[in-house]
Amino acid sequence: MARDSFIFYREYKEAIDSIKDKKKKLMFYEIITEYTFYGTIPENIDVGIRAMFILIKDKLDKANKSYWNYEDRRSSKYKNWKKQVLIRDSYTCQRCGSKENLVVHHIEKFSENKKLRFDVNNGITLCQKCHKEVHEYEG
Ligand SMILES: [Zn+2]
Ligand SMILES: [Zn+2]
Incomplete structure (x- = not known):
């Protein structure tokens, strides 16, 4: 599900800040970008980073659902x-x-x-x- 506008959620920023490895930091950016614009999550990416993103994304989706009535x-x-x-x-x-x-x-x-x-x-x-x-x- 693509979003209407690109909001860089604070939760994502906090996650990126918590990642020490520079390469993994970039991977996280890559996931956010792909998900925001295409609604998909890249498969061939570090499993830990991917899981971390999904966890945050699910939390945000849940919050957005109550915020926005589709x-x-x-x-x-x-x-x-x-x-x-x-x-x-x-x-x-x-x-x-x-x-x-x-x-x-x-x-x-x-x-x-x-x-x-x-x-x-x-x-x-x-x-x-x-x-x-x-x-x-x-x-
Ligand atoms: Zn302006
Ligand atoms: Zn607004």
């Missing part, structure tokens, strides 16, 4: 919400002004405020770089 995400209501936010923000990142790699971020977290899920005032246009930083800041 049906809501695929709904036309969601797509419409996203479009309205983008139009309001003139297809521009509201943090740095970039017009590339845009994502629409929920200001109040989905899981914490279901009523605001499709409220245009609860959405903000960000570029992927700023989006990543916002999530890192939120923790």
Whole structure:
């Protein structure tokens, strides 16, 4: 399952920091990249590193499932919400002004405020770089 946007999860960063071996560190990056863009996990890779990734990925998937209701995400209501936010923000990142790699971020977290899920005032246009930083800041 490919993701809408590339979020470099704190959990992945912590895992990479904990790996001492430089070659294995790179392998971990390789897995994250392949999984993020293609939704697959490379087979011919160090077993320990692979297992480590799967463990973290499963944990994140579980958390994301409760955070994002998949049906809501695929709904036309969601797509419409996203479009309205983008139009309001003139297809521009509201943090740095970039017009590339845009994502629409929920200001109040989905899981914490279901009523605001499709409220245009609860959405903000960000570029992927700023989006990543916002999530890192939120923790
Ligand atoms: Zn930005
Ligand atoms: Zn977000």
